[in-house]
Amino acid sequence: MQSGKYKKSEKYFEISQKYIPGGVNSPVRAARAVHRDPVFIKSASGSKIFDVDGNEYIDYVCSWGPAILGHAHPYVLKKVKKAIKKGLSFGAPTKKEYILAEMINEAMPVMEQVRLVNSGTEATMSAIRLARGYTNRDLILKFTGCYHGHSDGLLVKAGSGVLTEAISSSGGVPDDYAKNTIVAEFNDIDSVNALFEKYHGKIAAVIVEPVAANMGVILPDKGFLEFLREITRKNSALLIFDEVITGFRLAKGGACEYFGIEPDLITLGKIVGGGMPLAAYGGKKEIMSYISPLGDVYQAGTLSGNPVATAAGIATLEVLFENPDIYKRIDENTKLLADGIENIMNTKEKRVHINRIGSLMSVFFTSQDVKSYKDVLTCDLDKYAGYYSFLRENGIYIAPSQFEAVFVSDAHSIEDIKNTLSIIAGFGGK
Numbered sequence: 001m002q003s004g005k006y007k008k009s010e011k012y013f014e015i016s017q018k019y020i021p022g023g024v025n026s027p028v029r030a031a032r033a034v035h036r037d038p039v040f041i042k043s044a045s046g047s048k049i050f051d052v053d054g055n056e057y058i059d060y061v062c063s064w065g066p067a068i069l070g071h072a073h074p075y076v077l078k079k080v081k082k083a084i085k086k087g088l089s090f091g092a093p094t095k096k097e098y099i100l101a102e103m104i105n106e107a108m109p110v111m112e113q114v115r116l117v118n119s120g121t122e123a124t125m126s127a128i129r130l131a132r133g134y135t136n137r138d139l140i141l142k143f144t145g146c147y148h149g150h151s152d153g154l155l156v157k158a159g160s161g162v163l164t165e166a167i168s169s170s171g172g173v174p175d176d177y178a179k180n181t182i183v184a185e186f187n188d189i190d191s192v193n194a195l196f197e198k199y200h201g202k203i204a205a206v207i208v209e210p211v212a213a214n215m216g217v218i219l220p221d222k223g224f225l226e227f228l229r230e231i232t233r234k235n236s237a238l239l240i241f242d243e244v245i246t247g248f249r250l251a252k253g254g255a256c257e258y259f260g261i262e263p264d265l266i267t268l269g270k271i272v273g274g275g276m277p278l279a280a281y282g283g284k285k286e287i288m289s290y291i292s293p294l295g296d297v298y299q300a301g302t303l304s305g306n307p308v309a310t311a312a313g314i315a316t317l318e319v320l321f322e323n324p325d326i327y328k329r330i331d332e333n334t335k336l337l338a339d340g341i342e343n344i345m346n347t348k349e350k351r352v353h354i355n356r357i358g359s360l361m362s363v364f365f366t367s368q369d370v371k372s373y374k375d376v377l378t379c380d381l382d383k384y385a386g387y388y389s390f391l392r393e394n395g396i397y398i399a400p401s402q403f404e405a406v407f408v409s410d411a412h413s414i415e416d417i418k419n420t421l422s423i424i425a426g427f428g429g430k
């Protein structure tokens, strides 16, 4: 490591730690899992991100997903600037709110009605409240390793027995809250069947990331999502697709379009806000009419549907809708990256396992297939930490955790991918 390379970042981190817990406003940014300090960002443009010390990186975090068009896309910036001039927040309805809702409905027809909120956490929390209000049941079934934001009832892990209620996985979450969540294993049909049998007539909803992307990227086995659709229908429970990452990334219509499955409720975030704090949940009108002011399931927000955030969201979706070739391009470029890494890392022995779908992928430092959370736990986290550091020192910015995805944007050129591979080749030789 060059000395002084991160001089300003180090100084800013020291001051931040004095006033902000751990120096960061979201834990993974702290880079503790890879035994490093974070770099502080000054700006970003296209596929590149620049730190406060003047170091430049090809960015594969993309703000954890929103930047599908690349950073500071000119059209999105233009629309945001125009919106800002008219005022930052009104707390009253605006035209842009129905325009964005209409666009979401066009992409995902099952979202007949849409509520705009400010974060993915709020979207999933509200969708779950709605599912409980609609079904008049309490239990929510989630999967180990799937992340749905940080609301109390979702910060849970499986209890000691396979069929026991969940226990809280965070301080400050009473086990009494966790008790209303039950936990199954991703891609494990038997674990879901067993819970539906034991808690017959009590499960309000199954919530799932249709492609798990918060334990690294794990694809659903063939038939798994279809099975979830069937068993929820049979038991009059709702199926919630948490498409905060997959929405507008796998396809215009997200995972439901990609896999041809119609869930009851969908949650969106990240891309839908175009880099601003905006998220959404929605579904059939019949279900959404349970939300206040029409129904008695309460949900509100001072800044919900914010005029600047909706401008960023609408502009981003406009670019995606008008250029459907983007999906083909990012799929091809990500394939180029994945195949290249495979060729570099796995020539002599199998050192990594790569999962990829469209522009989402993970390089797992394990030699075995990765289909569930317990497979991810076989990864060599120290090797990942070494990989992270090597790449960062050489101008490639990836997530500071094995349990996250690689995001490729439409601003990543073939040249970016080739440059990335030639850096990784230097690591591969080690």
Ligand SMILES: *Cc1c(COP(=O)(O)O)cnc(C)c1O
Pocket: 118, 119, 120, 121, 122, 124, 147, 148, 149, 150, 209, 214, 242, 243, 244, 245, 269, 270, 279
């Ligand atoms: C990021 C994420 C969330 C939480 O969204 P925030 O905006 O960070 O609150 C929820 N679900 C999934 C699948 C996510 O990836």
